[in-house]
Amino acid sequence: MNPTTASAVDESAAAPVPSTEPAVSLRGLTKAFGRSTVVDDLDLDVASGEFFSLLGPSGCGKTTTLRMIAGFTDPTSGSVLVGGEDVTSIPPHKRDVNTVFQSYALFEHLDVRRNVGFGLRRRGVDRSQLDARVAEMLELVELADKARARPAELSGGQRQRVALARALINRPKVLLLDEPLAALDLKLRHAMQVELKSIQREVGITFLFVTHDQDEALSMSDRVAIMNDGVIEQCGTPEDVYENPTSVFAAGFIGVSNLMSGTFTDGAVGVTPDLRVPVPGRPGCVEGDRVSVAVRPEKIWMSDLTPAMVQAAGTIVSTSYHGATTQYLVSLGPDVTLTVLEQNLPRMRADDRWNPGDQVRIGWLPEHAVVLR
Numbered sequence: 001m002n003p004t005t006a007s008a009v010d011e012s013a014a015a016p017v018p019s020t021e022p023a024v025s026l027r028g029l030t031k032a033f034g035r036s037t038v039v040d041d042l043d044l045d046v047a048s049g050e051f052f053s054l055l056g057p058s059g060c061g062k063t064t065t066l067r068m069i070a071g072f073t074d075p076t077s078g079s080v081l082v083g084g085e086d087v088t089s090i091p092p093h094k095r096d097v098n099t100v101f102q103s104y105a106l107f108e109h110l111d112v113r114r115n116v117g118f119g120l121r122r123r124g125v126d127r128s129q130l131d132a133r134v135a136e137m138l139e140l141v142e143l144a145d146k147a148r149a150r151p152a153e154l155s156g157g158q159r160q161r162v163a164l165a166r167a168l169i170n171r172p173k174v175l176l177l178d179e180p181l182a183a184l185d186l187k188l189r190h191a192m193q194v195e196l197k198s199i200q201r202e203v204g205i206t207f208l209f210v211t212h213d214q215d216e217a218l219s220m221s222d223r224v225a226i227m228n229d230g231v232i233e234q235c236g237t238p239e240d241v242y243e244n245p246t247s248v249f250a251a252g253f254i255g256v257s258n259l260m261s262g263t264f265t266d267g268a269v270g271v272t273p274d275l276r277v278p279v280p281g282r283p284g285c286v287e288g289d290r291v292s293v294a295v296r297p298e299k300i301w302m303s304d305l306t307p308a309m310v311q312a313a314g315t316i317v318s319t320s321y322h323g324a325t326t327q328y329l330v331s332l333g334p335d336v337t338l339t340v341l342e343q344n345l346p347r348m349r350a351d352d353r354w355n356p357g358d359q360v361r362i363g364w365l366p367e368h369a370v371v372l373r
């Protein structure tokens with residue numbers, strides 16, 4: 001959707017009043033189960049209207065965090081604020097949040113219309129208003145033609161959209177989504193990612209989205225928090241966390257990171273006897289420190305090298321064709337093997353690719369080497 005349409009929608013009566021308070025704030029939020037602390041002293045502000053993702057591996061504490069925000073799990077310590085109000089001791093149904101879970105439980109005996117209207121009906125909203133709001137929601141998730149269908153007659157993506165409409169109809173300040181697309185096949189999942197993002201823009205509600213899929217988090221979010229073992233390792237825009245990872249974990253969890261380690265002296269990291277990787281302007285390195293340095297695979301060139309690049313000689317170890325790209329493993333020495341990703345350009349032919357055993361020169365611009373903790 002283009003920005004003009006978005007602002008036109010924002011000015012409509014249904015748009016929430018913009019607030020300068022963060023939609024969600026976590027202050028020292030901690031959860032321990034017995035002796036194991038699974039969410040550890042989280043501090044986080046999610047801005048109003050933001051699409052924010054919590055990204056991390058299985059078991060890192062994403063669902064537990066979401067459940068504490070929703071009120072289904074009591075924190076061991078710390079607090080949750082919604083729209084600036086401390087809701088830590090307020091029960092779930094009195095918080096201005098709604099949750100869409102991975103297993104979107106629909107009422108199988110009710111048709112789509114009644115599933116979507118369920119919450120409003122229970123709150124005693126009058127019939128004509130209820131019908132109008134349900135129709136508006138079904139329009140939004142493009143299911144107007146399925147209003148009378150039972151859940152059993154819907155596809156996975158359609159069921160997911162019913163669950164979304166059912167949550168959005170309450171116009172919560174915040175919508176919590178726990179891996180809502182995990183059950184869908186890849187194609188449907190991609191289609192729903194685009195749809196979900198455009199719905200969020202249209203309604204302007206804050207989305208707090210949990211996923212362990214890095215692609216999903218990068219493509220949908222305004223900001224991403226990378227979570228590991230109960231703590232947030234890094235938080236920033238997708239571009240920021242991808243281009244400037246600050247930890248080995250963050251670099252490795254988002255994409256392939258080509259980690260090299262060595263000793264930092266005189267502005268560069270000595271990776272092999274023949275390869276010193278300059279790390280210009282990177283603060284925090286002390287002479288003699290053992291550090292890791294990373295270069296993303298698509299930042300490495302294997303032809304058209306320029307004198308400005310850091311260069312090294314290598315041997316192709318493997319070549320794999322991925323349709324739009326070709327991925328090479330290039331060995332620079334006994335302990336250093338880098339992944340290099342090349343676009344398959346329109347005029348490229350199969351015999352233009354490098355083969356295992358070929359000697360190559362690789363290079364990257366100094367600013368593309370990132371030092372990690």
Ligand SMILES: Nc1ncnc2c1ncn2[C@@H]1O[C@H](COP(=O)(O)OP(=O)(O)OP(=O)(O)O)[C@@H](O)[C@H]1O
Pocket residue numbers: 033038056057058059060061062063064065212
């Ligand atoms: N009720 C519980 N009792 C004891 N341990 C729990 C409970 N709920 C969660 N845990 C533990 O807390 C940790 C974090 O769980 P959580 O469900 O938050 O992870 P997650 O990041 O959502 O993982 P996934 O991606 O697999 O859904 C796990 O080690 C889990 O075993």
Ligand SMILES: [Mg+2]
Pocket residue numbers: 062063064
């Ligand atoms: Mg989970």
